[in-house]
Amino acid sequence: MDPPLANATSDKLQRALTGSEQDKRREVAGKCNKTYQRPLPSNRDRPRKLDTRHHFSQHITGTKQSPRTRVSWPTLRYLAFLSLVLLFASEAPNQINAVLGTPPQPSPISILPPLPLRAYLSRVAHLIHREASRHQTSHGPRTPKMAWTCSGRTNAELISNMWNADLIHSERVRDAMISVDRAHYTPSHHLAYQDSPQSIGYAATISAPHMHASALEHLLPYLDDGKRVLDVGSGSGYLTAVMAELVFPPSASAPPGPDPGAVDGPRGGKVVGLEHIRELRDLGERNVRKSEKGRRWVDEGKVEFVEGDGRQGWRDPRGQGGWDAIHVGAAAMEIHETLVEQLRCPGRMFIPVEHPRGLGQHIWVVDKDGEGKVSKKMLYGVRYVPLTDAPR
Structure with missing residues (x-):
């Protein structure tokens, strides 16, 4: 063989051997990498993220693609927050103008009719109220x-x-609350129509309107014409006046008895506001007297404000015994037997009570039937100022 040709063949063979060796090394290295390399997680092993937009769209459109289409609490909170933004955008200019005394300006969202907007906000509140009632805690609803x-x-x-x-479910309650202007009983006229509690001094408050409505609805069967009512912790006198509106309807405003200061109203009715602080007792009477009807009630002896320990109730010194309805506007440590004894047969008491194990406050309804049998029922959780002694 020609020497140059032999040298070329030898070089090709050497390169072939070298190439196969390199391939073999690469193959071994690849196997090592596969052996010691950590495997990547598959899609099956990855945690799933809840697509809230998907579930929310299902709830809005009504499609049922998944068994879990119920609106979650975060969604409800989002709706509540959105409603708050809409309410602030529509009401804030009017509130500011009311404080500054300037003429009202158009709302930033005046493209929305005001009544449908407020109806929408009320509807959202009703949905949240209904959804909240479905959820239970270890201490009750x-x-x-x-x-x-x-x-x-x-x-x-x-x-x-x-x-x-x-x-509000009863037309009687609605009409009575409309007849008594809440602005006469709140320290600030600009906040008079807010559905929230407000301080009136002396560590006392005027409760939120929806709490007043709840108390009136539960006591309504015992707030007929001629009934006797005791309002323990009357405070501003607002609820005392509304209950008087129910006990003394316009048809009952007939000529008073010969001595209205010595007896109850012309049909035997009486509404008493009981306060343990003299200044609050005077405040309640002053507020009721701001209306013509209220002045007539007080002058005729139909409505009276007295000072005393609310836990002991109130016994009429003129000998008129018992109460058809008792409302307690502060949280008691217990359901005081003295108050239960002063209920007529039949009668009802609406009272917030502290839980004995410190688990908050709850509204209780205490009923006494025609034979004197007492029954008690817990309704819902609340937050009231405590029923205490007068400050010294």
Whole structure:
């Protein structure tokens, strides 16, 4: 063989051997990498993320693609927050102008009719109220938080919003609350129609309107014409006046008895507001006297404000015994037997009570039937100021 040709063949063979060796090394290295390399997680092993937009769209459109189409609490909170933004955008300019005394300006969202907007807000409040009632805690049903959703610019609008939100069920309660202007009983006229509690001094408050409505609804069967009512912790006197509106309807405003200061009203009815602080007792009477009807009630002896320990109730010094309805406007440490004894047969008491193990406060309804048998029922959780001694 020619030497140059032999050298070329030898070089090709050498390169072939070298190439196969390199391939073999690459193959071994690849196997090592596969052996020691950590495997990547598959899609099956990865945690699934909940597509909230998918579930929310299912709830809105009504399609049933998954068994879990129920709106979650975060979604409800989002709806509540959106409603709050809409309410603030529509009401804030009017509130500011009311404080500054300037003429009202157009709303930033005036493209939306005001009544449908307020109806929408009331509807959202009702949905949250209904959804909250389905959820249970270890201590009983959760209490819905209302407040800003039912507020209005006038007394009639405030009551109408609560009526539309199903917080008032009886026309008698609705008409009585409309007849008593809440602005006469709050320290600030600009906040008079807010559905929230407000301080009136001396560590006391005027409760939120929806709580007043709840108390009136539960006591309504015992607030007929001629009934005797005791309002323990009357405070501003607002609820005392509304209950007087129910006990003394316009048809009962007939000529008074010969000595109205010595007996009850012309049909035997009486509404007493009981306060343990003299200044609050005087405040309640002054507020009731701001209306012509209220002045007539007080002058004729139909409505009276007295000072005393609310835990002991009130016994009429003129010998008129017992109460058809007792409302307690502060949280008691227990259901005081003295108050139960002062209930007539039949009679009912509406009272907030502290839980014995410190688990909050709850509304109790205490009923006494015609034979004197007492029954008690817990309704829902609340937050009231305590029923205490007068400050020294």
